[in-house]
Amino acid sequence: MKLLQVRKGQFVYYQNELHKVYSVKPLAKKSVLMFRIKDMEQVASRADEISLYRPKHMDSFMFFGARYTLREDQVAEEGGYILIHKPDPDYMDHYSLNEFEKVESVDGKDVVTTRQNTVKSREFLVMVPGQDPQSNDIAYYDKSKVSAEQLEEDEQLEETLKEKSAIRPSIGDVYLNLDNGATAMVVAIVQEEVMLGTGDKLTFHELYKSDSWNYLYNINDGEFLE
Structure with a gap:
């Protein structure tokens, strides 16, 4: 279903993959800001480039690398996730469509x-870990157009995202150069590249795997690596 009016929170398909709209900027050339649900990659598009999808019971998709099945017939569990697909918040609560x-x-x-929101059972679907054999896979609009290589990457996505999270440095991180004993702080991060105070530029992965640089602490919190 093509959209004439785009609403924050809507599930949409863009370039064959499931996304969620997080903002709409009407005056921008690409007015629809979204993130791809499987890995939170952010993209922008025009309204005529996306198609609406309304999540329902027994749909299955990937959320930040992990597979879930939506169920309306199961009770939520502490520590688990829910998808708020029919929001009706009380005045003290703060949530919206498809949170x-x-x-x-x-x-x-x-x-x-x-987030200290009280959510009634009629408002949400329980996100049950794993893919139910009877579920409807909505990760792609047309799975027949997805290569075997892409599907294999999806299977490894959770571990890939965990590694990226583990190796992502922060501004203020201080590293020791094992070759010359010098210390250098992370002063800038541009996309996947880190700039150190010494002028060295490395990708996240290169810094994480480097035999020359060893993480010491973050200057903002003062926590040394033990």
Whole structure:
């Protein structure tokens, strides 16, 4: 379904993959800002380049590298995730369409999330880990157009994202050069590249795997690596 009016929170297909709209900038050339649900990669598009999808019971998709199946017939569990597909918040709650929220506690069929929102059972679908054999896979609009290599990458996506998260440095990180004993701080990060105070430029992966640089601490929190 092509969209004439795009709404924040909508699930949409863009370039055959499932995305979620997080902002709409009407005056911009590419007015629809989205993230790809499987890995949170951000993209921008025009409204006529996307198609609407409304998530439902027994749909299955990848959320940040992990596979989930949406269920309306199961009770949420502490520590698990829900998808708020029919938001009806009370005045003290703050959530909107298709929010992903983590469950802090369960009260009957209702939940309190880690953002301190009280969400009624009629408002959400439970995100059950794994893909149910009877589920409807919605990760791609047309799975027949997806290469075997891409599907294999998807299977490894959770581990790939965990590694990226583990190796991503922060501004203020201080590293020791094992070759000459010098120390250098991360002063800039541009996409996947890090600039150190010494002028050295390395990708995240190169810095993480380097035999010459060893992480010491972050100057902002003062926590040394033990």
